[in-house]
Amino acid sequence: MKAIYLSKGKLEYRSDLPVPVPGEGEALIRVLKAGVCRTDLEMAAGYMDFTGVPGHEFVGVVEKSATPGLVGARVVGDINCGCGICAFCKNGEQNHCPDRTVLGIKGRDGAFAEYLTLPDGNLHHLPDNLGDAEAVFMEPLSAAYRIVEQVVVRGMGALVLGDGNLGLLAAQTLEIMKANVTICGRHRRRLDVLDGTRVNAVLEDELIPGKQYDLVVDATGRPEGAATALSRTKPRGTLVLKTTTALKRELDLNTVVINEISVVGSRCGPFVHGMALLELGQIRLSAMVEAEFPIEEGPTAFEAAGKPGAMKVVISF
């Protein structure tokens, strides 16, 4: 099958990969579209030391499954696959199973391929009113929703740093959950996605110097983002970290202690809630797609996604 393959930091298009064979309880899914995410770019730069097919934002059609009603269904899928027997899995926290695989990130080939496999239990039927292009955003939107599972945001003054896809989705999610949201980024055209919403969207040099917020989300994807976010967090406030980077980063722990900041690591969220957010019809997605590339042009798609200010780049099959 056709796929993009990552090995030792080198990304290439290949047409000679075998179609994966689903294990017990797993489905074979034909990929329709897959989104390129900042994490994919970081992985291409060495983060996670991954060899195989990257890609974890996708929409597809189930081709094989033992679960009734699943074959033929258009689906999205949770990307973490637990062992099913450890304490975390038993507690519904397969995201933190120590033996988990993660689609296109850890121990499991991903979505930049004609076919992928996932456990049946990870899959979610898509309603007909959600298009393929919107469905690609389900994974980052669920990750944005994860913030409001971890922190009660209602009424808080919130600052989202970073106008990447996750930042734009986090700002909209926080706003829906009744925080007073400012998003700060480097790209006017990306911030313009939020025109007409209640989110206050500003460029870095428009942010009021020294102003601090109850809640700050680092969605910059940059190594220095955490330190900037900390400097913008009020004493006793909450700093949510969404960024993982190939580079090691420092955080001034004396400031964390003296200002009694709560630093909350935040990763994947539940797809059911991401879907619920989409069905509210208040999240602006269509303006967020930059370009679509066929799988054969995968490496070019990565280049396009890595350009400053690029919107979501989608790979299609």
Next chain:
Amino acid sequence: MKAIYLSKGKLEYRSDLPVPVPGEGEALIRVLKAGVCRTDLEMAAGYMDFTGVPGHEFVGVVEKSATPGLVGARVVGDINCGCGICAFCKNGEQNHCPDRTVLGIKGRDGAFAEYLTLPDGNLHHLPDNLGDAEAVFMEPLSAAYRIVEQVVVRGMGALVLGDGNLGLLAAQTLEIMKANVTICGRHRRRLDVLDGTRVNAVLEDELIPGKQYDLVVDATGRPEGAATALSRTKPRGTLVLKTTTALKRELDLNTVVINEISVVGSRCGPFVHGMALLELGQIRLSAMVEAEFPIEEGPTAFEAAGKPGAMKVVISF
């Protein structure tokens, strides 16, 4: 008056300092005893760049005050002094007033002197059944209590790293609040203070390799403590940081994000609750005093407090 004076990292005994003059709403307090804390040692090593009289753990007698009933009272005192008019002060959070002074730490001479001044509102009458030696522990005990204000610990598996005074007090406080507590330190004689309590007190090489806990408190006072504590925190667990150090420290933020750890900076606590804990009669303090030195031997007291495994060193007047 007699005092210990810190300037440019040099600590000296002086007998020529003037008695401080209380400002409006402030009391003049004659110090009876003062405890040497890890923070004092860090300050002597350059932390906070403080010049003046250090010392913030004390018990004393009020000599001057305009507040009825305060003159002659034996007191302890909250060490943070807010401006009284900012949003933090109005909200009862003078600990985080941006213009605050902190007794013996920031902008205000401290307790290693015959006299100090504090706002009347910071002072707490000591009940007769609490001795001077116990009262010296009020500040660190209140700081230990701060943890259970920030985190609901009941039923949690908790690990306290560090068998310094704060570690020993934190372990006992968490145990009283119904956590299942292990404390891990480097000094058998310090850990022995907890003999006969329900706290599991172990040396570093007795800690089960790889075992992780719901809640981990870094009270090591060492730069590498935070990273060790993070490695002992379960995914989705809570890491409480109590340590401030002169050295900059690193924390692996990728692990914080991937394991969705909550890192909680924790500083001073309310004296009223520290006092309540003491009155419960379940905190072991008497075994925690190493030695008492007269103020004239202040620098020697600092040396004694800095020795590995030293218990609380007290300076008396």
